[in-house]
Amino acid sequence: MLSLAGRDLHIRGSAVHDVQRRVASSRIASVAALPGRMYLVGRHNAAELAKSARWLARSREHTNFTYDLTPLNREHLAWFIAEVTARSVGEIRAYFEEVESDRGLHEHLRRAIKASDRQRLADRDVRFGRRIGWYALVRALRPAHIVETGTDKGLGTCVLAAAVRRNGAGRVTTIDVNPCSGYLISGRYGAVVNRHIGDSIDVLGQLEVVDVFLHDSLHTAGYEHAELETVGPRLTEKAMVLSDNAHASGTLSDWAEETRRRFLFFGEQPRDHWYPGGGIGVAWSRSS
Numbered sequence: 001m002l003s004l005a006g007r008d009l010h011i012r013g014s015a016v017h018d019v020q021r022r023v024a025s026s027r028i029a030s031v032a033a034l035p036g037r038m039y040l041v042g043r044h045n046a047a048e049l050a051k052s053a054r055w056l057a058r059s060r061e062h063t064n065f066t067y068d069l070t071p072l073n074r075e076h077l078a079w080f081i082a083e084v085t086a087r088s089v090g091e092i093r094a095y096f097e098e099v100e101s102d103r104g105l106h107e108h109l110r111r112a113i114k115a116s117d118r119q120r121l122a123d124r125d126v127r128f129g130r131r132i133g134w135y136a137l138v139r140a141l142r143p144a145h146i147v148e149t150g151t152d153k154g155l156g157t158c159v160l161a162a163a164v165r166r167n168g169a170g171r172v173t174t175i176d177v178n179p180c181s182g183y184l185i186s187g188r189y190g191a192v193v194n195r196h197i198g199d200s201i202d203v204l205g206q207l208e209v210v211d212v213f214l215h216d217s218l219h220t221a222g223y224e225h226a227e228l229e230t231v232g233p234r235l236t237e238k239a240m241v242l243s244d245n246a247h248a249s250g251t252l253s254d255w256a257e258e259t260r261r262r263f264l265f266f267g268e269q270p271r272d273h274w275y276p277g278g279g280i281g282v283a284w285s286r287s288s
């Protein structure tokens, strides 16, 4: 049974709902909703502006941004890689922890950044973002030959090389048109990497067998397609084909359909960064 005060509140609540219902179905509905809508979009944009200001003050990066994933997004990535590799999510989570807590890799990257003449355009804190997914995929599948187009600093290359080193077998080929690329690749990580400076299409045409291919060079649909067409005949039956451009183009999914492969996409959600995130597109053979 409601108390007197409770009954009073209940009556007032129903009156408010009644007014809301009438306004919502009246001609002024859209005008009445405007202040609330302005508040929602303003709150969202103010948070984005604050993130952007923090990034301008703290980061030095001007391209190929690095960040961590939100905890929930990292968990979704674990499920994504588990599905693609047909491994347990527990195994994939363990690979994530392995690379994130790899002190040797972090130390190597920090030292290489500090020693570089481009250190003023790089952050000292090393953050892998979606690359932990690349790492886990290589750890789970133990491919013999991984090919990455687009080296940039060599952050992805070092992550892939760290996975190969833990596997105890395999090689990474990385290709970049920029002769100043790859300054992070040295020491024990460089020992398992073949670096090529040149146009990726030219270099891909000279390769033999590829088990994991990662497109991360010139992000136009036409160029991505040309890389897929060139690497296609070199792929092993169970090859995994990854694209770092699948958030922006349908090239990999179209190619997967043409070549009767499966396709899945994971979208990144960077933590405390204004960049909306990239993702991982994966195409792989139906029979594997």
Ligand SMILES: C[S@@+](CC[C@H](N)C(=O)[O-])C[C@H]1O[C@@H](n2cnc3c(N)ncnc32)[C@H](O)[C@@H]1O
Pocket: 064, 148, 149, 150, 151, 152, 153, 154, 155, 156, 157, 175, 176, 177, 178, 181, 198, 199, 200, 201, 216, 217, 218
């Ligand atoms: C997004 S970055 C690569 C990021 C890197 N994979 C990583 O994990 O940080 C793209 C790179 O592609 C290179 N690139 C652009 N056009 C290319 C081409 N035609 N052939 C090879 N590399 C190219 C650029 O020089 C740039 O370093």
